[in-house]
Amino acid sequence: MSSSIRKILCTKILLALLVATVGASLLGAQTSASAAPPTATLLSVKPEGPAADLNDPAQLSAFIDGIMEGHMDNFKIPGAVISIVKDGKILLSKGYGHSNVEEATLVDPETSLFRIASTTKLFTWTAVMQLVEQGRIDLDTDVNTYLETVIIPKTYPQPITMRHLMTHTAGFEEGGVGYQITTDPKKLPVSISETLAKHMPARVMPPGEMMSYSNYGASLAGLIVEEVSGIAYNDYIQKNIFDPLDMKYATVxxxxPASLEPYAVLGYARENGQFATRPPTFEGGFRPAGSGSVSADDMAHFMIAHLQDGRYGDQQILEPKTAQLMHSPAFVFNKHLPAMDLGFSDLNMNGLRVISHGGSDELFNTEVYLVPDKQIGIFVSYSGGDGGAAATGLARAFFDRYFPLQEVKLSPASAVLGNSLQKYAGSYQFTRRNHSDIDKFFNFLVKLNITVSDNRLSIGSGADQQVYAPIGPDLFQEVGGTHKMGFRTDASGKVTYLFLDELNPMPLEPTPLIDQPKFWLPLLGISAVLFITVLTGFAYRRREIKVMPKAQRWAVRVSVATAAWALMTSVATFVVVLNMGLIDRLSRITQSLNLYLFMPIILVGLTVVILALSVMAWKNKYWTVLKRVHYTLVSLSAVVMSLFFYHWNLLGWHFG
Known part of the structure; x- marks a missing residue:
């Protein structure tokens, strides 16, 4: 994810948290599209000069040193490593900073093992293609044909195939709260099959319809490798990928292993201005999706093999036609936008087709960029700080220096296109999200809003704003930049999906009103205000309440209890639940979360009681009409909050 879009999303989350806490509403204004057609626009970055010589090792080393050292300082990164290959050789392999800060151990590109998280999937996908090549797996056969210990339910008429798993189009929802990772090595090893059977996500989309990045899908592919080959996943990867590629400092x-433990790079977080060691995270039964630890030199071997159609030295891990198939588009959102290959994601870097894969967790960030047409590969990994922003910046600097973009003048879009931009405006949410479990709530505030102004689409505002101009039907390009945005529409012209090339393979779809913060936050804010009036009224009218008839007195007391409990539950929701650290959230169900989940249930009970008392108040004419109206509004506010907890799977213990 680009740093600008990351900033936009983070800002929205912080703003929404603030708004929810004070009980106010968050409403965004949209400007209407102008009817005037846009003029021809130059939508590119001007090159600063001729391309530098990539074959000059001293120049390359000095350039990369400057980028890496600057990023490590700016993004607070304790250790990093990079390897660059070209034409079957390593052009550069260097380490920066420390693999162990406390012991002042320097990063060694030959031996230092960086956790590469989701980049591990490239090993899994390569293993799958080896078995495809051998005729033991067919890309378009129901995966249940190969599975022995896990059966995927037939939610849709169409079966899930290996092609769907490799293109992230299987249609699984995302999940992970309480089980995705562990920080306790004593819980290892964990069976892949038992993990996948126990934590199977729901199928929420017909296979092949749209991408939704899935760790579960990749882990399922790893299980198929294990069960089809008859070899444990770890051993298969070692025997069929690491050994033939002479990857001595690599493991899943x-x-x-004990023999490699001295070379494992430690992960760090910033604490009081210093780097503090954090325990490593483990994928356990999801290891085919993210358990790899690899040195830069060894990743160079892997990149060379893929760039040379499966060949490294005298070893051939894939036949040329198999490697070429793996690197070819397999799911196309729009022919003008980067595609999804069989495991790799396409990017467009200054006009070059780049196939890539990244990986990140709380402590490490990794990216692999391969340019088949230029026989170039880049591997970069960071052990802390904002490595994601650093990797994006490094790639951009590299391609701008060695493959500068030439100016391209784009044709003006039609007036008809300009007049119809309003249909693209609105809130969008990622297809990669949860629907069935408590995980759903963590998507509540993660939305992307698009506005329209002057025949342009905008994401964000101020310095972080990205503006896109139309260049064709359902297609836009960043003004002053190179990124593109595309939409899919149905037969009626209604937008169904949004795709940002820099977020491949994670498209978005329009957010229904009931899933939007702008729907819930005003309702919650009004409810909070009404609850506060109940508490303040009780404080000021205690003497008056004491002399009321018993039934009326109890009605007031129930309203006070409901108001106080609703406010406490709201605060706990946004402070306790959303404030959970990512590692805590994904590794275990905390006692505080279990205890918190009693609160919405108790609120529902109070809501039922106050609704019944509201009916009694009107029937028996308690108090004045105005006070009865107020009492009814308070009851409805409790209903609103109960519905909020129900809709976002916070009513009960919905764990995957």
Missing amino acids: QEPV
């Missing part, structure tokens, strides 16, 4: 085993 967790924890890393």
Whole structure:
């Protein structure tokens, strides 16, 4: 994810948290599209000069040193490593900073093992293609044909195939709260099949319809490798990928084998201005999706093999036609936008087709960029700080220096296109999200809003704003930049999906009103205000309440209890639940979360009681009409909050 879009999303989350806490509403204004057609626009970055010589090792080393050292300082990164290959050789392999800050151990590109998280999927996908090549797996056969210990339910008429898993179009929802990772090595090893059977996400989309990045899907592919080959996943990857590629400092085993443990890079977080060691995270039964630890030199071997159609030295891990198939588009959102290959994601870097894969967790960030047409590969990994922003910046600097973009003048879009931009405006949410479990709530505030102004679409505002101009039907390009945005529409012209090339393979779809913060936050804010009036009224009218008839007195007391409990539950929701650290959230169900989940249930009970008392108040004419109206509004506010907890799967213990 680009740093600008990351900033936009983070800002929205912080703003929404603030708004929810004070009980106010968050409403955004949209400007209407102008009817005037846009003029021809130059939508590119001007090159600063001729391309530098990539074959000059001293120049390349000095350039990369400057970028890496600057990023490590700016993004507070303790250790990093990079390897660059070209034409079957390593052009550069260097380490920066420390693999162990406390012991002042320097990063060694030959031996230092960086956790590469989701980049591990490239090993899994390569293993799958080896079995495809052998005729033991067919890309378009129901995966249940190969599975022995896990059966995927037939939610839709269409079966899930290996092609769907490799293009992230299987249609699984996302999940992970309480089980995705562990920080306790004593819980390892964990069976892949048992994990996938126990934590199977729901199928929420017909296979092949749209991408939704899935760790579960990749893990399922790893299980198929294991069960089809008859070899444990870890052993298969070692025997069929690492050994033939002479990758001596690489493993998918967790924890890393004792022989490699001295070379494992420690992960760090910033604490009081210093780097503080954090325990490593383990994927356990999801290891085919993210358990790899690899050195830069060894990743260079892997990149060379893929760039040379499966060949490294005298070893051939894939036949040329198999490697070429793996690197070819397999799911196309729009022919003008980067595609999804069989495991790799396409990017457009200054006009070059780049196939890539990244990986990140709380402590490490990794990116792999391969340019098949230029026989160039880049591997970069960071052990802390904002490595994601650093990797994006490094890639951009590299391609701008060695493959500068030439100016391209784009044709003006038609007036008809300009007049119809309003249909693209609105809130969008990622297809990669949860629907069935408590995980759903963590998507509540993660939305992307698009506005329209002067025949342009905008994401964000101020310095972080990205503006896109139309260049064709359902297609837009960043003004002053190179990124593109595309939409899919149905037969009626209604937008169904949004795709940002820099977020491949994570498209978005329009957010229904009931899923939007702008729907819930005003209702919650009004409810909070009404609850506060109940508490303040009780404080000021205690003497008056004491002399009321018993039934009326109890009605007031129930309203006070409901108001106080609703406010406490709201605060706990946004402070306790959303404030959970990512590692805590994904590794275990905390006692505080279990205890918190009693609160919405108790609120529902109070809501039922206050609704009944509201009916009694009107029937028996308690108090004045105005006070009865107020009492009814308070009751409805309790209903609103109960519905909020129900809709976002906070009513009960919905764990995957």
